[in-house]
Amino acid sequence: MVSDPNYFDDEQMKADREKYVLDLTRDNVQLLINSIWELPTERVEESIVAKLPAAKAPLPRARKLPVPKPLTKWEEFAKKKGIKKRTREKKVYDPVLDKWVPTYGFQRYKAEKEKDWVLEVPQNDPYRDMFKEKRDLRIERVAKNEVARMKNIARAKKIATPRTGFVGPESASAKQLITASNIAKASTASVGVFQESLPNDKQARGIGVKELMPGEKRKKKASTIAGEKRRNMDIVTKVLNKKPKIDIDRAISLQKSEARAEYVPLPRSCGREEEEAANEGTGRKKAGKGGKKAKAFSRKKPKGGQGKRNHSKRAVGRKRR
Structure with missing residues (x-):
């Protein structure tokens, strides 16, 4: 109802703060009382009552004010020429189907599919797919409408778009x-021979x-003496320091395979000394550990315990279930 647009007087405030605040409060209260008596009044039980205006609570907006939707290219043209939009009927009568069909929407597509259940094929091209051509025309119309919609958005945002081709970035990179x-x-004309270079010009x-x-x-670029000498020395170093490459793992595996081929199994009646003497030089290790006498080599299968299991020892052989 009342507002005081005057500024504070700093000099009076510093000189006598209490007196200045008291005078300012008195003046503002007097303004408030004067504005109240300017309002319409009425008598209620021998008392005069002023009718206060409706309260206003100004709240900040969370979003900006809505702006009017920009006109499309066709809407601008229609507004300029005075063309008014005609209201389309939701349904129209189809004499072929003998019923009312929707003007637009998916029900319209169903009605067209029901109507055109057979299409005439030209005589000069009997294998021509008329259904595919009709479907392609519909897809083309949808794509054309989408392109027009995107162009209208670009025009509303004032984005420069080419007439044809791919829309590139807004600015080129360095x-x-x-x-x-x-x-x-x-x-x-001189293929850049007489073209002067700009200061601080960089080459790609x-x-x-x-x-x-x-x-x-x-054309081969001319090399410097130091660079050529370094390359020649690298070549000479590689040739002189060239060593034969030996695959250690492959050599060990070959040696083991040769030792297995030279091994001669003897009868079980032969002793340990005879077996070692027969296979001397084959590269096979002696059986046994810690100087204990090892048993003769045997190819018998493990017995697997045969039901007599000793829990203190580890089971030998394949576990049967």
């Missing part, structure tokens, strides 16, 4: 700019003016 500059230099890595000249890639 590498693309350097490449374009080098191509422009090599596109002159691998795409300089010389690389863009015809026949430059076939």
Whole structure:
């Protein structure tokens, strides 16, 4: 109802704060009383009552104010020419189906499918798929509408779009700019020979003016003496220090296979000394550990305990279930 737009007086506030605040409060209360008596009044039980206005609670908005939807290209043209939109009927009568069908929507597609259950094929092309052509035309119309919708969004946001082709990025990168500059230099009449370079000009890595000249890639670049000497020394070092490569694992496996081939099994009646003497030099290790006398080599299968299990010893052989 009442507001005081005046600023505080700093000098009076510093001189006498209590007196200044008291005077300011008195003036504001007087303004409030004057504004109350300006309101419409009425008498209630021998008392005069003022009718206060409705309370207002200004709250901040969580979102910005809604803006009007931008017009599409066709809406702008219709507004300029004064074309008014005609209201379409939701259903129209189809004399072929002899019933009312929807004007648009999925029910319309079902009605068209029911109506065109057979299509005439041209005589010059009997294998022509008319159903596929009709389906392709429908897909093309949908894609055309989608492209028009995207263009309207781009126009509303003031985004420049080409008439045809792929929409590229808004700005070129530094590498693309350097490449374009080098191509422009090599596109002159002198193929970039007399083209002056700008200060702080950079060359694209691998795409300089010389690389863009015809026949430059076939020419071998002149090498320096130090670089050529270093390359020659590297070649000599590799040749002199070349050693035969030996596969240790393969050599061990070959030796083991040869030892197995040379092994001669003897009858069980032969003793330990005779077996070692017969297989001396084959590379086979002696059986047994810790100097204990090992048993003669036997190819018998393990007995597997035969039902007599000793829990203090580990079971030998395959476990049967």
